[in-house]
Amino acid sequence: MEIKITKTTTPQMMPPEEKLGFGKVFTDHMLVVDWEQGKGWYDARILPFGRISLHPASTVLHYGAEIFEGLKAYRRADGGVQLFRPMENIKRMNRSAERMSLPQMDEQDMLELLTAFVRTEEKWVPKSFGTSLYLRPYLFGNDETLGVHSVHRATFMIIASPSGSYYAEGINPVGIMIESEDVRTVRGGTGYAKCGGNYAASTRAGERAAKKGYSQVLWLDGVERKYIEEVGAMNVMFKIDGVVVTPEISSGSILPGITRKSCIEVLKKLGYTVEERLLSLDELVLAMESGKLEEAWGCGTAAVVSPIGKLAYRDKEYVIGGGKIGEVTQKLYDILTGIQWGKCEDEFGWVYKL
Numbered sequence: 001m002e003i004k005i006t007k008t009t010t011p012q013m014m015p016p017e018e019k020l021g022f023g024k025v026f027t028d029h030m031l032v033v034d035w036e037q038g039k040g041w042y043d044a045r046i047l048p049f050g051r052i053s054l055h056p057a058s059t060v061l062h063y064g065a066e067i068f069e070g071l072k073a074y075r076r077a078d079g080g081v082q083l084f085r086p087m088e089n090i091k092r093m094n095r096s097a098e099r100m101s102l103p104q105m106d107e108q109d110m111l112e113l114l115t116a117f118v119r120t121e122e123k124w125v126p127k128s129f130g131t132s133l134y135l136r137p138y139l140f141g142n143d144e145t146l147g148v149h150s151v152h153r154a155t156f157m158i159i160a161s162p163s164g165s166y167y168a169e170g171i172n173p174v175g176i177m178i179e180s181e182d183v184r185t186v187r188g189g190t191g192y193a194k195c196g197g198n199y200a201a202s203t204r205a206g207e208r209a210a211k212k213g214y215s216q217v218l219w220l221d222g223v224e225r226k227y228i229e230e231v232g233a234m235n236v237m238f239k240i241d242g243v244v245v246t247p248e249i250s251s252g253s254i255l256p257g258i259t260r261k262s263c264i265e266v267l268k269k270l271g272y273t274v275e276e277r278l279l280s281l282d283e284l285v286l287a288m289e290s291g292k293l294e295e296a297w298g299c300g301t302a303a304v305v306s307p308i309g310k311l312a313y314r315d316k317e318y319v320i321g322g323g324k325i326g327e328v329t330q331k332l333y334d335i336l337t338g339i340q341w342g343k344c345e346d347e348f349g350w351v352y353k354l
């Protein structure tokens with residue numbers, strides 16, 4: 001795919017690395033590719049970062065035809081830049097597109113777009129351990145009509161945001177509230193697709209939890225409200241009586257996280273037993289009451305792993321692992337971040353050097 005590059009005439013400076021939050025500062029450029037039915041993808045271009053113009057009837061504004069991805073570019077100690085399992089994001093983006101009736105893109109083409117964009121924005125990849133350049137590919141339907149049908153026009157974009165260390169203040173376990181009212185998605189729905197609508201529908205529960213002093217909710221399945229699914233916008237894992245248990249993703253209502261997949265592969269290599277299966281809230285409560293729940297953590301690209309120190313259900317609060325980060329959680333954090341920032345050997349072949 002040919003990419004036309006127009007450089008900005010007003011390049012910005014990166015703020016001091018310790019001042020970078022998440023998703024507030026954007027780099028100098030953005031990548032845009034258009035698609036039309038019958039014509040396919042065309043006009044791949046890297047432009048100065050700026051506002052985009054949409055028709056007021058654009059599909060995305062009315063019917064929510066939008067999907068996205070999230071991955072990071074990491075700066076190694078030798079100054080080089082690398083991605084972590086980018087093909088996994090690319091494949092997932094196509095699966096999300098298929099679910100939302102949006103156009104898919106050739107995997108190699110998408111990898112080329114991604115790497116060309118990161119090379120253009122190289123100077124925006126911060127240097128300190130824990131910091132990264134967060135990459136946000138996204139795709140939306142862009143027909144200029146209110147008619148309800150599959151899209152005939154779409155736009156793929158990538159923007160990037162230099163981000164500070166998620167754990168600038170150290171890894172502190174979080175308090176989580178079990179959500180018994182709202183559900184995130186249902187079987188047969190869009191749970192496995194990374195689409196904006198899933199987020200819009202789950203914000204309310206997160207805000208209610210925050211008001212009560214919890215940082216996120218633990219989602220139950222949307223049919224029986226019986227089985228554990230995810231925590232906030234992360235996958236979730238538990239260590240119960242020495243065994244790591246994580247909800248299976250076959251129902252289609254859980255987002256198949258790349259961090260989840262990587263955690264499972266690391267744990268198996270370390271010799272742990274990992275069970276991907278249905279995990280009911282009853283079983284979890286029993287494990288908490290009998291003291292068999294040893295560790296719990298969320299996992300996702302942003303935080304890598306996020307230890308859960310407290311779980312609240314109805315009017316009861318359970319403390320997990322004395323409210324401290326557990327041994328397995330810490331080990332996963334050290335190994336994954338070690339590979340991502342190029343501090344330890346990548347025996348899995350996950351790193352993609354630019």
Ligand SMILES: *Cc1c(COP(=O)(O)O)cnc(C)c1O
Pocket residue numbers: 070194230232233234235255256257258259260299300301302
């Ligand atoms: C992105 C996301 C995750 C985590 O996926 P990673 O590939 O590990 O970043 C988990 N759950 C939801 C709902 C997500 O959107």
